[in-house]
Amino acid sequence: MAVQIWDWNHAAEALPLLAEASVITLQATLLGFLVALVVGLLFAIGRMAGPMALRMAVGGVVEFIRSTPLLIQIFFLYYVMPEFGLTLDAMPTGVLALGLHYGAYCSEVYRAGLANVPKGQWEACIALNLSAWTTFKNVILPQAIPPVVPALGNYLVALFKETPLLSVIAVLELMQTAKILGSETFRYVEPITLVGVFFLIFSLISAAMIRRVERWLNKRMGRRI
Amino acid sequence: MRDFLPELLRGLVITLQVTAGGAVVAVIAALVAALARLYASAPWRWLATVYVELFRGTSALVQLFWLFFVLPHFGLTLEPMVVGIAALGLNVGAYGAEVVRGAIGSVGKGQWEAATALNLTRMQALRRIVLPQAFVAMLPPWGNLFIELLKATSLVSLITLSDLAFKAQQINQNTLRTAEVFSTVLLMYLGLSVLITLAMRALEARAARGLRRGRVT
DSSP, X not given: OOOOSOOHHHHHHHHHHHHHHHHHHHHHHHHHHHHHHHHHHHHHHHHHSSOHHHHHHHHHHHHHHHHSXXXXXXXXXXXXXXXXXXXOOHHHHHHHHHHHHHHHHHHHHHHHHHHXXXXXXXXXXXXXXXXXXHIIIIIIXXXXXXXXHHHHHHXXXXXXXXXXXXXXXXXXXXXXHHHHHHHHHTOXXXXXXXXXXXXXXXXXXXXXXXXXXXXXXXXXXXXXX | OTTTHHHHHHHHHHHHHHHHHHHHHHHHHHHHHHHHHHHSOHXXXXXXXXXXXXXXXXXXXXXXXXXXXXXXXXXXXXXXXXXXXXXHHHHHHHHHHHHHHHHHHTSOHHHHHHHHHTTOOHHHIIIIIIHHHHHHHHHHHHHHHHHHHHHHGGGGGGGTOOOHHHHHHHHHHXXXXXXXXXXXXXXXXXXXXXXXXXXXXXXXXXXXXXXXXXOOO
């Protein structure tokens, strides 16, 4: 029997289901990144301000999350949380895991951005009698965030590429759908290749978009200074 | 914990094998791809660029599954271990290629010019002058990549390799001592990450010292 390497019919059959699944993948990406942005900022603030014990605790948590595999973290959240009486569906668990994991990475980016704001800015605000919160919100953050937007954007792409891991807790994103299609027909070539193509296209588009945002920010920042 | 620890340690051995094998593949792939992109003729340059963009642009899990499920269709059935090492090594190697390229670029242009003045060939200049200096610059990012590789090895559990992640799931299903099992495994990965960091720091200190003395190693 001649082995058919690529079957266009099979690919065409797989395409609508994969297109449907890509919505779940994009949802998980955007929600996960939203969690990561918020958690990351909290981690960064916790690591830079507050009492020494809190700083060390947050620093330890961030290093721990960054040094261990996302896959195990997903399993941990999915299987261990119910033991503490907290049962979440697969999708929220996946979003939480992605958000916490990339929050730890984003916190380092925020930290670099915050550290780059000159100390004189804080001192000037004290001289103007602004409260610490007002200073942080109106003076420090607006200067700290724009320069690190491209670095944050890179983590958006990285997070997107890790969403296939959610297939292990049966979230019906692209990879899980491709696996189901493959196991039904015993042909994995088309579904898995199509998933790869989808990721490649999205990565290339978002890389181009990040470059544009970067240029736009540079121009804007350049004018202001 | 004593009853499942031996099983986990067997998983640890597989994890270490995949990490070590993947690291070797990654370093070789990165060097070849970076040098091809910098110095080779057009077709090789394009091929290297396609490799880097393809492996950086898609997901590690997709690459792993692709090699595992698709290669047999071409009559090429490889051991899961080989597939795991190849897929993860090529994935990390694509990121490493950019690290190598950046490090070579960071070596001052004057170094090339001085080598030309001394009548060294391009190959000699690259091997004796430029690469040793680039080596020191690329060590810290390689440390990060090796940790990424270690974490990515957990994916091989999904192509039936009984590594740490695989054992964790298995023991969890058999004993239902969920919190205990997964916490132990997370700590094991943390320990390995710390070991990689320490080893790379020692290597950096050594390489920097060697460079000051005028030789690397």
